[in-house]
Amino acid sequence: xxxxxxxxxxxxSDFLTKHWxxxxxxxxxxxxxxxxxxxxxxxxxxxAAFGMFRNANTYLAIVGAVCIVLAIAIYxxxxxxxxxFAVALGLVAGGAMGNLIDRVVFKSVTDFISVKYFSPIFxxxxxxxxxxxFLMICVVLxxxxxxxxx
Numbered sequence: 001x002x003x004x005x006x007x008x009x010x011x012x013s014d015f016l017t018k019h020w021x022x023x024x025x026x027x028x029x030x031x032x033x034x035x036x037x038x039x040x041x042x043x044x045x046x047x048a049a050f051g052m053f054r055n056a057n058t059y060l061a062i063v064g065a066v067c068i069v070l071a072i073a074i075y076x077x078x079x080x081x082x083x084x085f086a087v088a089l090g091l092v093a094g095g096a097m098g099n100l101i102d103r104v105v106f107k108s109v110t111d112f113i114s115v116k117y118f119s120p121i122f123x124x125x126x127x128x129x130x131x132x133x134f135l136m137i138c139v140v141l142x143x144x145x146x147x148x149x150x
Contacts, residue, residue, distance in 0.1 A: 018098075
């Protein structure tokens with residue numbers, strides 16, 4: 001249940017934030033949130049998370065779709081890894097789905113989170129993928145359930 005709920009929350013929060021950005025900011029428009037440290041900037045990205053692999057939209061859409069299908073397929077077999085792993089996998093799959101929706105509908109991904117001293121602009125889906133991946137590594141390395149993989 002935690003996997004599916006986390007997946008849904010990640011997809012919906014990514015969808016709603018991107019929709020707000022596309023509706024309220026022109027492409028390239030920026031607004032400060034915390035002085036000059038955190039800004040909301042409407043940007044389009046045809047590459048992967050944090051600006052990598054530019055102009056690879058079709059390839060990344062296929063990779064994203066495969067990752068989502070694999071996550072849904074393997075989750076029942078890995079439930080024994082516990083709720084933290086379920087949340088981690090839900091974040092990764094939900095983030096991939098959020099960006100896949102953009103790739104299919106808009107042929108690029110809407111990015112909008114801009115942090116000073118960190119050049120790429122990113123979005124909620126990118127954050128979910130990175131956070132989920134980090135949590136998954138922690139579960140596998142440090143939890144008693146993950147010790148089966150050692």
